[in-house]
Amino acid sequence: NASLAEADPEVAAAVKAELTRQQSTLEMIASENFTPVSVLEAQGSVLTNKYAEGYPGRRYYGGCEHVDVVEQLAIDRAKALFGAEHVNVQPHSGAQANAAAMFAVLKPGDTILGLDLAHGGHLTHGMKINFSGKLYNVVAYHVDKETGIVDLAEIERLAVEHKPKLIIAGWSAYPRQLDFAEFRRIADLVEAKLMVDMAHFAGLVAAGLHPSPIPHADIVTTTTHKTLGGPRGGLIFCKQELAKKINSAVFPGQQGGPLEHVIAAKAVALKFAATEEFRERQARTLEGSRILAERLSRLDCADAGVRVLTGGTDVHLVLVDLVKSTLDGQQAEDRLHSVGITVNRNAVPFDPRPPMITSGLRIGTPALATRGFEAEDFAEVADIIAEALKPSLDEATQAALRARVELLAKKHPLYAGLS
Ligand code: PLP
Secondary structure, X not given: OOOHHHHOHHHHHHHHHHHHHHHHOEEOOOOOOOOOHHXXXXXXXXXXXXXXXXXXXXXXXXXXHHHHHHHHHHHXXXXXXXXXXXXXXXXXXXXXXXXXXXHHHOOOOOEEEEEOHHHOOOHHHOOOOOHHHHHOEEEEEOEOOOOOOEOHHHHHHHHHHHOOOEEEEEOOOOOOOOOHHHHHHHHHHOOOEEEEEOOOOHHHHHXXXXXXXXXXXXXXXXXXXXXXXXXXXXXXXEOHHHHHHHHHHHHHHHOOOOOHHHHHHHHHHHHHHOOHHHHHHHHHHHHHHHHHHXXXXXXXXHHOOOEEHHHOOOXXXXXXXXXXXXXXXXXXHHHHHHOOEEOEEOOOOOOOOOOOOOOEEEEEOHHHHHHOOOHHHHHHHHHHHHHHOOOOOOHHHHHHHHHHHHHHHHHOOOOOOOO
């Protein structure tokens, strides 16, 4: 029963170094967050030892009485939080939630209609070498070239032309809200099922700060680790009539034993997501991204070729367009890394550069909001980013920006009790 440090000093050292990295830099990857210590504790618990194929009360293994309690809590809390008729809390990840959801309502070769990966969609929405692109006939919709907004007229035209079995609304890199009622109308027009992948904005929905897709969609999938702030994992919501199909698509369709330690952590995160403290954090997340968009839209930023896609944001992230900048996405990501800010480069719609380089950045505020950042802190971060993205950055300025980042990190300590 040696501790991790005793049993495996190499892994322990890497974990410690990662903790220090998270504490000392500013995390602005839009899909990341910091889970509460209670979530870490649940996930690191003895539940990891338990096999529990099946569902609460209907397991294929003995000794499931305690994991049944945990999984039922996760189910009840998820349903109450999002006002859903049914939920499956077992998907190991967002990608597996999507795989199971499609497995439940599609046959290989059926047509799906999803947002193009290059325009902000996710791999699982029909990328060629993803399971979704290999198993299904993919038709992709796009954003409008001028406005950067999802083109509903194109979606309707493609739906009528290709008669998809499933329309997918949702995104990994898009700074605006989708009109779920309009997606529903188009799906009904061609008798398609509608799936909304709210992986990115689920926390905003839980807080009542983003329209809910639940009343409109046949199936709603999500991850639990982005704005929702829980452990890495997935959830699938659906109407009661699809409940059986979804459950059997997850197990035994896609997965074996559920990760009950992760499900326990999901339950803890879902409890927290129903609190006023969580709602207030989501409000600061949104305020932060609006401040970021505003400050990166200023004239001096535009002069440096930095543009904010769609001119702003309604969600927890900002998409920065560097097509007119001397910096490409890779260089901009490296620049911010050099001053202690972590973001990811991201293709912009109609990107002239290759996917490994890109001409954009995706910058998100959830993790900083979780750290306690307020409006003035987000304004300071925005100004640091704007300065770092100017065409040239000398060493003295870089050091000064890094020092400003360190001040912010010290002002909002993270995981103070962990070592
Ligand atoms: N769906 C969307 C919209 C996502 O952005 C992501 C992750 O980035 C996923 C699904 C997949 O989640 P995971 O990485 O847990 O498989």
